[in-house]
Amino acid sequence: MGAPATTAYRANVWATGRLTGVQWPRLHRFHRGCRRIVLGVVEGARLVTGDTRTPERPEGGHHVRPTLFADVESALRIAREEDFGPVLIVIPFDDEDGPVRIANDSKYGLAGGVSPGGCPSTASHRHRRRLRGGAKSSGIGREFGATGLAQYIEYKTIAAIAA
Incomplete structure (x- = not known):
């Protein structure tokens, strides 16, 4: 699970050889990350890959390593607060309603979503319109929900593949 996370692209903050006004926020974000x-x-989250060291790069730079946490409880701060670094958290769930409940349980309004992948228990959520998105503490956040996608959709046929 951690291998794809280690190949994420990282831009060079120090390309000019000196910090400029635009680059200071990037350094701040590195330390925040x-x-x-x-x-x-x-x-207590399980760290699968990543750490706080600056990656060894010939051109230099301060970049947070792609990081993956697993077995994260939804009550932990890393699950409840926004993180704009290459940090992915995986929250386990116990029942079919768990993923939707976890995605909606946020004070922030950016994109909360459920990606079922190959998991049959979450695949049934594609026909449920229970993911909310909305104006909360950080923005509108409806981009990846039914409201955000509705303007691009004109249904002709809906087909479901039985598992």
């Missing part, structure tokens, strides 16, 4: 990773470990 490192603090979030440490917080995840302290809270």
Whole structure:
């Protein structure tokens, strides 16, 4: 599960050889990302890949390594707060309604979603319109829900493949 996360692209913050006004926020985000990773470990999330060291890159730069946490409880801060770094958290669920409940249980309004992959228990959610998105603490957040996609959809046929 961690192997694809280690190949994520990282831009070079130090390309000019000196920090400019535009690059200072990037350095701040690097340190903030490192603090979030440490917080995840302290809270008890299982670190699958990634750490707080700057990746070894010939051209330099401060980049948070792609990081993956597994077995994250939805009550942990790393699950409840926004993180704009290459940090992915995986939250397990117990029942068929769990993924939708977890995606909706956020004070932030960015994109909360359920990606069923090959899991038959979450595949049934594609026909349910229970994922909300909405104006919350960080923005509108309806981009990946039914409301955001409705403007692009004109149904002709709906087919479902039985598992």
